[in-house]
Amino acid sequence: MILRYSLPFCLLLTAGCARQKFFQPDARPEPTALAARPDSVVVTAGRHYRRGPIGRFLLGQHHRTAWAQPVTLPVLDAATTVPGGLRAGKIGGGFQTISMTVVGADGRSYALRSIDKDPYRTLPKVLRHTFVLNLVRDATAAGHPYGAFVVPPLAEAAGVRHTKPRAYYVRPDETGFGEASARYHGRVVLLEEKLEGKQNIAGRLPGATDLDESDTMLEARYKSPKNTVHEAAFLRARLLDLWLGDWDRHEGQWTWAAYPQAQGQTRWEPIPQDRDQVFFRFDDGVLSWLVSKVVPKFRTFGPRYESIEGYTRNSRYIDAHVLTELDRRTYLATARDLQRRLSDSVITSAVRQGLPQAVFRQEGPRMIAALQARRDALPKAAADYYRLRARTVLVAGTDADERFVVERLNDTATVVSVYELKPSAKRPDSLLYRRVFHPAETRTVQLHGLQGDDEFELRGSVRRSPFIAIYGGPHEDKVRDESRVAGLRRRTRFYDTSRNNDVGPAPELKDKTSHGVGSHAFDRDGSGR
Template sequence: MLGLVLLVVAIIYISVGSKPDVIQTDIIIGAENIDSIDFENIDSVTVAATTMYQGDLVKEVMQGEQYREVWATPVKVPVVFLDRILGGLTVMKEGGGKQTRSLRLKNNSGTVYTLRSVAKDPDPLIPEFAKILGIENIIIDGVSAQHPYGAMIAAKLAEAINIQHPHPTLVFVPKQSRLNKYNNEYGNKLYWLEYETEGEKNWSNLENIVELVDTEDLQEEKVKLKEKLKIDYRALVRNRLFDIVIGDWDRHAKQWGWFLQKNDEMFTAIPLASDRDNAFFTIDGILPNIISSKNIQPRLRPFENEVDYMPGLVYPFDIYFLKEVPKNIFVEEAQYIKTHLTNDAIDAAFMAWPQEIYQLHGEKIKEILTNRRDDIEAYAIEFFEVLQTKDYLTEPLKGSDDSDIPAELHKCFECL
């Protein structure tokens, strides 16, 4: 018995400790020396996001197949120079994400954009004990459960049900003078180029928008405007039910922007979700299934045919904004999704993927997506019922910790 236990421990250690001999990111196919490429004379490159998650049979059994092959599969993307697109882009500042490297950009007319790296940098999430034990790879490897190109399909699906999104576009950004001091660190990499979720310029098809703000700024506006500022609760419910359909389990307050729409003396905040990188999040393998148990990590829910644990998907964000929303709105928005997210709309959305990406998991993802859509009305009712069991918040929302807002506004958005 002891021998069997030791064998299992050894296999686990080998699995979590193993990694490719050479880890590469943003790999241009056919280029031995990327610095020798004259990007001025080419309009596209074929590039793989990373080889970081490639593994042997032991790793795939213990830590799952996940989307390892997708991360390492080359795709053809346009080469962009910031001064030649969207009216000319200049770098404003570096972003502050934990895993995703990002730059905030602005064009000559004042519209704000973001470059977000496709390849992740999980080092900031690795605790010191994992580094000491040499098992940091189990945390790094967890990113392989994210589909690197899921955000592209999430955006197309959102359009089918009239949900605002930041219009992510896959691009390769070579080293260039417009990157300034960030050139060496950010040049020659694969990015999502998309609209920023805050700024003074309205880039959407919405009318009478005065500003885009983050959640913390929205709370501060609530202090000033009080009853004159309301949330578009139907739009927010539709967004959150859409997250259930696509399996995006990680939706906290810092991942939302808000269009402030003025009508006479009243303001409406219309939600804008960003960073839907966890769409189609998959979990397989022995260790991920143990870790994602609802008793260990209740929020880490897999994208499967059925939602296995709804309480894990209800965030403090939902309690804060949606606890007082009546049941009928949840049901009606679920019915809207079910009616408008048709099979044809789903098929059209997945055409955005290159064939080499679609052929790996596309059919399976579509099948799961369709099943979740078909059951979304039942999930909407369950989501509502879980919300009713939750108490109002006693702590600030994530990202609002330093905000100087009244204590009662920490409880819920309409509690002021």
């Protein structure tokens, strides 16, 4: 019934025009002249998100109260906020947020970005001057304007690396950032240290030798066996994301710190960034509820976990490429450890510390209660997350020569191991990867040899086993499949070019080679190439 009458209404709304003056002109409710240079002022993050009863019924209450609540924030001064002052750096290229890198006197860089967003450039041009723009702009109120400031003490307690953002108001006559200053006049902004680039390591990440984005980390990971990823740390951070309801954790939301290990190895450890979507509240209006059914990633934060698949949709690529080796027991053990760390007192202190006092009085108890309920249910969420990740698992080698061994031990266990064929003399153990797969959990294991002359060996006779999909990659590859799985459907498939491969007798293997090189495609950095 709701769908029947609401969809025509949506179409009627989209025929209208976009509001010319949507955003508040100044964050101060009464923007009188600032004769002196005050340390703080009373501001609102977004008075323009206030709606009447009909608007709240159709679009949802979201976090409108927090956006419109007057709070006291410090005033940003480019000359004094950071010792030695800040100067303008590179202008950010985000589609919704006004952002810029600013640099301190010591060479360290910071991100300066508006808390409010404008999704104008994310829409097709044909919709930018219709009522659709109003609807999309209004949806910004589903994010909590001060949610990011609650996260640092929670991440600290959870054992997850984090930044320490702070909220400021930029006065209308601020000139310390040159021509870029005008972009921020009258706005509430977030200032946080940037954990990117070697210049930002000193004093922040002892022992690290580099800081890079996900694409650079993955490029190194797939180039050489000398690079590994700290999966356990990434899992811990991802479970924290689920707990916070942070659904926007794609590969661009991570920085990776490189730490040298024994025998010339490098281990990459994750650092989450950009907590814009924590405590997201969306499906509390007729139209927003309809949108949430069409766009599953828009999951609302509340006492229960709405949809693990929805919360993790934006992170599917980075999850698939990093979470490849850990088993269900590790997921559950990590969840229980987080339960222990995130006590009631830790939660209460973080919410009270992160929210402005006036906002805390309005919704602090509700947020605390929801965090406590979600913490208590975290092992169940972790188990659901594991099941989702275990359905199809990516096991990739590197551009070096490797040997993939698949042992179909019995009807409940298939072991996949990856060895370096020509390990360095410094590494007596050539084992790179090992995991036990269960057909009740895993339907397909994808083996990617990438570059190099790789070998694939399969053995064991069973009645049940996951599908094994072998992608040999460029160069000459060798396949020996001595395994057998009961039934008419063969459970091993080999994708490669028709030439330059050595495929021995393999009764269980289905040859999917072709004359083209399409099977060699492997998305190393999330670009889809």
